[in-house]
Amino acid sequence: GFDTYFTSRTLENNRRNVWFAEYWEENFNCKLTISGSKKEDTDRKCTGQERIGKDSHYEQEGKVQFVIDAVYAMAHALHHMNKDLCADYPGVCPEMEHAGGKKLLKYIRSVNFNGSAGTPVMFNKNGDAPGRYDIFQYHTTNTSTPGYRLVGQWTDDLQLNMDEMQWGKGVREVPSSVCSLPCKPGERKKMVKGMPCCWHCELCDGYQYQADEVTCLLCSYNERPNENRTGCRSIPIVKLEWHSPWAVIPVFLAMLGIIATIFVMATFIRYNDTPIVRASGRELSYVLLTGIFLCYIITFLMIAKPNVAVCSFRRIFLGLGMCISYAALLTKTNRIYRIFEQGKKSVTAPRLISPTSQLAITSSLISVQLLGVFIWFAVDPPNIIIDYDEQKTMNPDQARGVLKCDITDLQIICSLGYSILLMVTCTVYAIKTRGVPENFNEAKPIGFTMYTTCIVWLAFIPIFFGTAQSAEKLYIQTTTLTISMNLSASVALGMLYMPKVYIIIFHPELNVQKRKRSFKAVVTAATMSSRLSHKPSDRPNGEAKTELCENVDPNS
DSSP states (O other): OHHHHHHTOOTTTOTTOTTHHHHHHHHHTOBOSSTTOOOOSOOOBOOSOOOTTTSSOOOOOTTHHHHHHHHHHHHHHHHHHHHHHOSSSSSOOHHHHTOOHHHHHHHHHTOOEEOTTSSEEOOOTTSOOOOOEEEEEEEOOSSSOOEEEEEEEESSSEEEOGGGOOOGGGOOSOOOOOSSOOOOTTEEEEEETTEEEEEEEEEOOTTEEEEETTEEEEOOTTEEEOTTSSSEEEOOEEOOOTTSHHHHHHHHHHHHHHHHHHHHHHHHHHTTTSHHHHHTOHHHHHHHHHHHHHHHHHHHHHHSOOOHHHHHHHHHHHHHHHHHHHHHHHHHHHHHHHHHHHHHHOSSOOSSOSHHHHHHHHHHHHHHHHHHHHHHHHHSOOOEEEEEEEEOOSSGGGOEEEEEESOOHHHHHHHHHHHHHHHHHHHHHHHHTTTSOTTSTTHHHHHHHHHHHHHHHHHHHHHHHHTTTSTTHHHHHHHHHHHHHHHHHHHHHHHHTHHHHHHHHHOGGGOOOOOOEEHHHHHHHHHHHHHHTTSOOSSGGGOOOOOOGGGEETTO
16 A cells, blocks of 8 residues: 555655655656755756656665554554544544543553554553564575575564574584573682673682572581582591501500510519519619500500590500609619719718619609699590691692590690600719719610610601691601600610510529628729729720629618
8 A cells, every 4th residue: 555655656746745856866866957956966857757666666665664553553542542532522522632642642552453564563561562573694505595594583582493594614503602601510600890791600719619609608617618519518537547557557566565565574573583683673673664564555545536535544644654764764863873972972871772762752753743634634624626727628628627635736745844854854864874884783774775765755856846737747746756655665675674684584694693782882883983984994984894783782
């Protein structure tokens, strides 16, 4: 209808359209003689006999249908409005004349008819007409002419014919056409500034987990992220196991030491009344063997699974074995030193050199350690803890909670501190008595024992504190501590007891009673030793070989 109407328009019957003359010039590429002509690029005159569609190419513009539908929409709205407001009134009634634009808009939005293209014309609640689109894609193939191909439509929803679509480089799959791909589990979205629909994916690192699309949160102190970092899981609990290489070596040494200590103790008990056992000071020898035995026993307590009972025994025996050992050695070296110092000044025997006095002195020294332990129990009762910081590595998968006794490094050193003080003091006396004749008591073996022990503990301290920040701290420190105590006990056992056991078992002919000497005789021997030490001699340090000092009679 519109095409028929429009192609019949001429300059004569369409004078009401002021733009029609300009359209006429453009359509027929001619110039009208009327004033105001804007056609400057041609000299050809318009005759007025030209006809649209015959003398020119005519094709209706695609948007004309929308104009037609809009006019019909207005007409239908006015018709319905007139029908409602002016039912029996011919023409426009007064009520319709005074109706406002809002009421007319209401009728326009409610129209529903078939448009010029045969499709329904209606409006939604927002006043928009339903969109209708044909979707074309430009195709280039070797078998057909390049051009646009219909591949889909959109009315109420999108309908695409995927088989008809063509993608670059011959790809058959639909390429991604998004600003950002979805983030993987364990990743959060970091929005791109200025592009609210685009983001970068960032992995939740360390001990973080993905709380939501844009947030990573830290797991609690006793948890670590799960495998895909979408939540948290408990950190495994570990302890020093018996089958661990860190435990096998100390346990092996401790077992050998315990067997050797029991063997020595059994030998001494079996030959308790023989001269060598009596001359070595039986009472302090058994005390020293007890301390050595406890030094080996602590290895098993340090490796055992922590509980309140185990932690209590650790506190008690951690420094007790060393304290008993060095208290006995200190008492021995102090006795030797006082005897020979007194012998240089007087023929009177020094006080407190009898076996009973020696046991009393040793017990007093040990009681200081026990008092400190009891105070420790009162101030800080034994307890077990799970330390999640000790093995909290950069990689959460390797993080472990360490089950251990609530004992700090400082408390361990304080517990051993008194024993170390006794050890240092004993070493000082060993140095002072180094000039004592070689067969007087056990001065020389005790000296060698203390020198070696000091070297062991000097090596222990830097290793113990140097690994305080290591993830293997529990294993290294426990192994270092137990091996140091095993070595200290083994040095004392080997240097002070093994020679005596060797003589008792393999050379019983040397295990004979030597005559008991008076203190006056000992004084004379000490004086001779002092004089000889200032003269050249074939013996080291000018030592004179004399008899055992333990045979001295303190009452003489």
